[in-house]
Amino acid sequence: MEPPASVGAVRWSLAGLACAVLIAGAGGFWFNQRQVRLEREADLWAQGHQLFQGEASELGALSGRLAGHADDLPAMATRCTNCHTSGGGTDAPSKAPEFAPRLNRQGLTQPTPRRGGPPSAYDAASLCKLLREGIDPAWVMVRQEMPRYAATDAQCVALWAFLVSPAPGQAHP
Amino acid sequence: MTAFPAMTCSSAAAPALGSPTGPSRRKLLASALAFASAGLGPTAWAHNAPGAVDPPRPIPRAAITRHDDRKADLASLLRGRVTAMQLMFTGCSNTCPIQGALFAAAEQQLAGGATAPAAGQLLSLSIDPLGDDAAALKAWRAKFGAGSLWSAAVPAMQDLDPLLDFLQGRKAGPDRHTAQVYFFNRRAELVLRTVDFPQPAEVVRLLQALMGVA
Numbered sequence: 067m068e069p070p071a072s073v074g075a076v077r078w079s080l081a082g083l084a085c086a087v088l089i090a091g092a093g094g095f096w097f098n099q100r101q102v103r104l105e106r107e108a109d110l111w112a113q114g115h116q117l118f119q120g121e122a123s124e125l126g127a128l129s130g131r132l133a134g135h136a137d138d139l140p141a142m143a144t145r146c147t148n149c150h151t152s153g154g155g156t157d158a159p160s161k162a163p164e165f166a167p168r169l170n171r172q173g174l175t176q177p178t179p180r181r182g183g184p185p186s187a188y189d190a191a192s193l194c195k196l197l198r199e200g201i202d203p204a205w206v207m208v209r210q211e212m213p214r215y216a217a218t219d220a221q222c223v224a225l226w227a228f229l230v231s232p233a234p235g236q237a238h239p
Numbered sequence: 240m241t242a243f244p245a246m247t248c249s250s251a252a253a254p255a256l257g258s259p260t261g262p263s264r265r266k267l268l269a270s271a272l273a274f275a276s277a278g279l280g281p282t283a284w285a286h287n288a289p290g291a292v293d294p295p296r297p298i299p300r301a302a303i304t305r306h307d308d309r310k311a312d313l314a315s316l317l318r319g320r321v322t323a324m325q326l327m328f329t330g331c332s333n334t335c336p337i338q339g340a341l342f343a344a345a346e347q348q349l350a351g352g353a354t355a356p357a358a359g360q361l362l363s364l365s366i367d368p369l370g371d372d373a374a375a376l377k378a379w380r381a382k383f384g385a386g387s388l389w390s391a392a393v394p395a396m397q398d399l400d401p402l403l404d405f406l407q408g409r410k411a412g413p414d415r416h417t418a419q420v421y422f423f424n425r426r427a428e429l430v431l432r433t434v435d436f437p438q439p440a441e442v443v444r445l446l447q448a449l450m451g452v453a
Binding site for chain 1 (some may be wrong): 339436439
């Protein structure tokens with residue numbers, strides 16, 4: 067015996083409702099995951115920005131010393147921003163002479179001749195090597211006045227995220 | 240200082256560097272040369288001329304303003320004490336904070352030494368007479384917690400070029416000056432140029448050697 071038409075309609079409605087709930091749940095889950103990811107990226111960017119500025123961050127201070135020296139320098143003498151500018155991928159080059167390379171996504175990730183070496187590009191690991199050892203991706207040593215930093219893995223990741231990512235809420239230039 | 244290959248230093252007409260005489264003076268000169276040449280390539284030698292200055296050269300006349308706004312002749316500030324001098328300017332954010340930090344550490348070590356720290360002094364000499372004055376120098380010193388053994392001064396505009404020529408202190412780039420330390424004996428004579436960014440302990444060791452207390 068077949069169920070009455072009204073029962074079939076109810077079943078269909080329930081199935082539809084279940085699908086809608088599933089889709090909404092999946093969408094909510096996706097949205098929630100995306101929000102979590104964006105918040106994590108924003109936190110990472112902010113931590114990298116603080117390290118770049120020589121400010122205290124959740125990841126601790128970025129300590130550094132000159133190559134061959136016995137003692138660390140104070141943060142005011144080793145902050146990246148003393149010598150480097152960041153961002154500005156589409157900016158016109160500054161007319162003022164810059165002491166050290168401008169650090170941004172384009173300059174770091176595009177193969178570029180640096181310090182007389184062959185073209186090379188950075189990734190997070192090679193940036194970390196340069197920070198710790200003063201050796202760039204083409205195995206050329208950086209200048210003496212660039213401190214060697216006792217950077218942790220987390221500090222390297224945060225600095226890399228800050229240098230190659232747009233500020234939270236902004237698109238890549 | 241770590242061990243370096245044996246270096247010789249002519250003893251003929253060896254100039255006075257300070258109190259040490261005879262073998263100790265030769266030892267000091269050899270030591271200074273070895274220190275100053277550590278890690279140097281030929282290019283650095285050519286531009287910065289690190290090493291002992293033989294014979295010692297009297298500093299040219301230069302009117303200066305100190306961080307406490309006192310006016311003086313630079314030689315009178317140097318005379319009577321052994322001096323380690325660096326070039327800087329307060330608007331420099333690149334190398335000068337590092338230089339300041341190194342002098343701050345050197346002053347701490349010098350002050351903590353057992354013997355007559357007041358016989359030696361540290362001097363930061365600005366290369367920016369247009370931008371720096373006593374107030375700017377005072378604020379710059381304060382950032383590093385400078386004490387009584389470390390002063391700062393800026394020369395008069397017309398005296399800057401002769402001083403830079405004398406020190407061989409020019410360098411290309413935005414910071415415009417070397418990060419060497421220049422040592423003067425008690426007669427205000429230049430006796431030694433180091434390489435860029437010498438370690439604070441080396442600055443103190445050389446000061447003490449020139450003071451005759453090492």
